[in-house]
Amino acid sequence: MADNVLSIEGLHKSFGGLKVIDDVGFAVKRGSRTALIGPNGAGKTTVFNLLTGVYPVDEGTMVLDGRDITRVPAKDRVIFGMSRSFQNIRLMPHLSTVENVMLGQHARARRLGDLLYPLGLMPGNRWARAAKEALEDAGLETYPGQVVANLPYGVQKRIEVVRAMISQPKLLLLDEPAAGLNQVEAQQLLALLEKVSASGVTLLVVEHDMHFVHNLCDHVAVLNFGKKIFEGTPAQVNDDPLVREAYLGSDTSMAGQQNAAPAAGAADAP
Amino acid sequence: MSGYLESQLIILCLNVIYAYGIFLPAASGQLNLGAAGFITIGAYSSAWINASGAPMYIAIPASMLFCAAIAFTIAFPILRTRGVYMVLATFAFAEVVAGLIINLEFLGAAAGYPVESHADYLVVVPVTILVVLLCFFLMSTRLGLAMRSIHDDEAVATLFGVDVRLAKVAAFTLGAALMSLGGALYGHHYNYIETQTFNVLLSIYILLYVLLGGTQTAWGPLVGAAFFTVVPEALRQIATASGHAWIADSRFIFFGAIIVLMMVFRPEGLVTRTMVDRAATPFGGGRSGAAPAARTA
Numbered sequence: 001m002a003d004n005v006l007s008i009e010g011l012h013k014s015f016g017g018l019k020v021i022d023d024v025g026f027a028v029k030r031g032s033r034t035a036l037i038g039p040n041g042a043g044k045t046t047v048f049n050l051l052t053g054v055y056p057v058d059e060g061t062m063v064l065d066g067r068d069i070t071r072v073p074a075k076d077r078v079i080f081g082m083s084r085s086f087q088n089i090r091l092m093p094h095l096s097t098v099e100n101v102m103l104g105q106h107a108r109a110r111r112l113g114d115l116l117y118p119l120g121l122m123p124g125n126r127w128a129r130a131a132k133e134a135l136e137d138a139g140l141e142t143y144p145g146q147v148v149a150n151l152p153y154g155v156q157k158r159i160e161v162v163r164a165m166i167s168q169p170k171l172l173l174l175d176e177p178a179a180g181l182n183q184v185e186a187q188q189l190l191a192l193l194e195k196v197s198a199s200g201v202t203l204l205v206v207e208h209d210m211h212f213v214h215n216l217c218d219h220v221a222v223l224n225f226g227k228k229i230f231e232g233t234p235a236q237v238n239d240d241p242l243v244r245e246a247y248l249g250s251d252t253s254m255a256g257q258q259n260a261a262p263a264a265g266a267a268d269a270p
Numbered sequence: 271m272s273g274y275l276e277s278q279l280i281i282l283c284l285n286v287i288y289a290y291g292i293f294l295p296a297a298s299g300q301l302n303l304g305a306a307g308f309i310t311i312g313a314y315s316s317a318w319i320n321a322s323g324a325p326m327y328i329a330i331p332a333s334m335l336f337c338a339a340i341a342f343t344i345a346f347p348i349l350r351t352r353g354v355y356m357v358l359a360t361f362a363f364a365e366v367v368a369g370l371i372i373n374l375e376f377l378g379a380a381a382g383y384p385v386e387s388h389a390d391y392l393v394v395v396p397v398t399i400l401v402v403l404l405c406f407f408l409m410s411t412r413l414g415l416a417m418r419s420i421h422d423d424e425a426v427a428t429l430f431g432v433d434v435r436l437a438k439v440a441a442f443t444l445g446a447a448l449m450s451l452g453g454a455l456y457g458h459h460y461n462y463i464e465t466q467t468f469n470v471l472l473s474i475y476i477l478l479y480v481l482l483g484g485t486q487t488a489w490g491p492l493v494g495a496a497f498f499t500v501v502p503e504a505l506r507q508i509a510t511a512s513g514h515a516w517i518a519d520s521r522f523i524f525f526g527a528i529i530v531l532m533m534v535f536r537p538e539g540l541v542t543r544t545m546v547d548r549a550a551t552p553f554g555g556g557r558s559g560a561a562p563a564a565r566t567a
Contacts, residue, residue: 078431092422103419107431120410
């Protein structure tokens with residue numbers, strides 16, 4: 001148990017009659033970089049939303065760093081050492097870059113004295129300094145009055161990671177971090193995540209870009225229609241027939257068709 | 271100070287206090303159209319406590335506490351509503367308060383209620399300054415940051431550990447206490463109150479001050495209330511001075527046009543976050559708004 005930062009067992013979630021998560025269980029080893037992959041609608045983001053408490057679970061348990069968080073309210077889970085980024089960027093559009101990062105410190109500053117500390121009147125306060133340093137460490141410069149809404153997409157993605165990291169999580173959940181990034185931005189993000197991982201934080205990543213997964217992750221769990229169909233290394237994932245059929249797709253069917261009737265392959269390919 | 275200027279200053283001060291009372295919930299994304307209700311409670315409770323023998327400087331804080339207690343109680347059902355439904359719920363609350371007062375004989379019912387102690391501008395102005403300072407302080411704190419985060423994205427604020435319910439209730443309750451303070455000062459300044467003064471038009475105006483002034487920084491309600499107190503009055507003065515009576519008669523048309531133009535050209539209010547920061551750092555913020563030069567790792 002001790003070397004798993006997160007273990008999920010027998011997770012169930014239905015929306016009305018639709019079973020979105022059906023008996024999913026997996027463990028995330030401490031310090032690992034685990035990917036959660038699967039086709040659209042497989043339930044990957046739902047797993048994240050159950051983990052962070054956006055939805056209550058129907059059945060099952062989630063243990064974070066030895067503590068059962070299944071019934072912990074969403075606002076308290078970040079204290080237990082879990083933080084996330086979002087599939088669609090969800091930075092606060094009316095806050096400055098530094099203030100967005102300072103929101104990430106909230107979990108560590110919930111005492112009355114901290115809540116009433118005049119951050120805005122003390123420009124050099126330790127919270128603002130820490131936020132600026134974290135941004136600089138991630139290779140991001142900031143200007144006073146810089147509102148995040150005007151920043152490039154790739155930069156916003158990295159600010160989200162910085163905001164999540166400053167809450168000092170043990171487990172960082174990343175929901176499609178590379179989606180919508182160009183090659184250069186994806187490389188910069190990868191470099192940032194390598195750095196985060198090297199600092200001892202465990203990564204759990206939902207991602208469609210298999211190239212990105214191969215570059216970053218050392219462990220993969222595959223979901224399909226709310227069920228876990230595979231768990232193993234990225235290298236094994238490519239060879240698993242179930243995963244190929246459900247997600248990676250065409251190669252297997254093409255190969256089969258080529259054996260039977262090579263000429264028909266191209267026409268039948270979906 | 272001339273009597274005219276003093277009367278205008280008092281109106282400005284009261285409007286500023288009311289505006290901050292609506293601003294605090296608005297900054298955390300809640301639209302409150304119940305200003306008249308809280309102002310009524312403040313004015314009547316302070317007047318009644320004062321009439322029962324307590325001096326003004328006890329009656330006013332007591333009325334604020336009383337109003338805060340009421341606001342705290344109704345915050346839980348009201349804050350379950352959102353957007354336009356919250357507007358309706360708070361409006362309904364104000365109507366209930368007016369309906370109650372007009373039927374309470376011991377508060378003078380429809381005939382109005384005389385107020386004993388008098389508060390002149392030497393009381394009203396310093397109190398207003400304190401309120402402004404308090405709100406600037408509050409918005410600069412982490413609680414203020416949490417409130418602004420809730421305004422932008424409640425779900426994400428929750429995931430970073432913000433107690434959304436607590437912050438919303440705190441903003442709503444504190445705002446109600448401020449409006450109660452404004453109402454109490456109104457009563458003690460004019461020494462006569464009646465429910466008809468605190469009608470829905472007042473609630474609408476105060477909400478307008480805040481929304482058109484801007485909800486992102488503590489400057490918004492100050493600028494909004496000042497603008498909407500001074501501009502109509504200035505138009506009237508211009509009309510009198512120039513001898514064109516039609517300007518005075520049609521000043522509300524100008525005023526309406528100004529409001530529409532502001533909504534078109536400053537949809538997020540007169541004072542925005544970016545504007546304040548740029549004004550605060552005229553030299554250092556030269557490149558603000560431009561993309562940060564992301565150092566290639």
